[in-house]
Amino acid sequence: MSNAELKSDQIERLVRHAIDARDQAYAPYSHFYVGAALMLFDDRILTGCNVENASYSLTLCAERVAAVNAVAAGYRHWRAIAVASVGGVAPCGACRQFLAEFQLDIPVIMVDVIDGAKRISKLSKLLPDAFDGSSLPSST
Ligand code: THU
Numbered sequence: 001m002s003n004a005e006l007k008s009d010q011i012e013r014l015v016r017h018a019i020d021a022r023d024q025a026y027a028p029y030s031h032f033y034v035g036a037a038l039m040l041f042d043d044r045i046l047t048g049c050n051v052e053n054a055s056y057s058l059t060l061c062a063e064r065v066a067a068v069n070a071v072a073a074g075y076r077h078w079r080a081i082a083v084a085s086v087g088g089v090a091p092c093g094a095c096r097q098f099l100a101e102f103q104l105d106i107p108v109i110m111v112d113v114i115d116g117a118k119r120i121s122k123l124s125k126l127l128p129d130a131f132d133g134s135s136l137p138s139s140t
Helices: 008-022 062-072 093-100
Strands: 034-041 045-049 078-085 107-112 118-122
Touching: 008 034, 008 045, 008 062, 008 107, 008 118, 034 062, 034 093, 045 107, 062 078, 062 093
Parallel strands: 078 107
Antiparallel strands: 034 045, 034 078, 107 118
């Protein structure tokens, strides 16, 4: 689906959820708080926030928490994802790969919580020449 199929009220709603989800971020080490919100095709929204750990590498990014939340609820197909942070950062490389496992063709909305500025891209653009399961030898 293309960005054009995403209506502005859907974008606004999704962004609001990402901003609200950021309130739950557990980031005592970096103090960089991130919220993410995934919209399903029935317009329901599932969210995530970053969850850090004293063993730093165990940290989970907001996008992956949102994706796991959605998959665990039974939803592997998403209309769009919004990510809220100071600066409106783009998903990290690991999150791009993680999201691409389920849906490469998804709009990614990045919002700066300071001024509300939004950028809209697509995961396929953020992760060109993506590696996926089709590159692996068949197990049969
Ligand atoms: N973080 C995210 O939640 N998403 C990203 O795409 C980039 C980084 C989090 C991980 C860590 O808790 C903090 O931001 C600083 O890297």
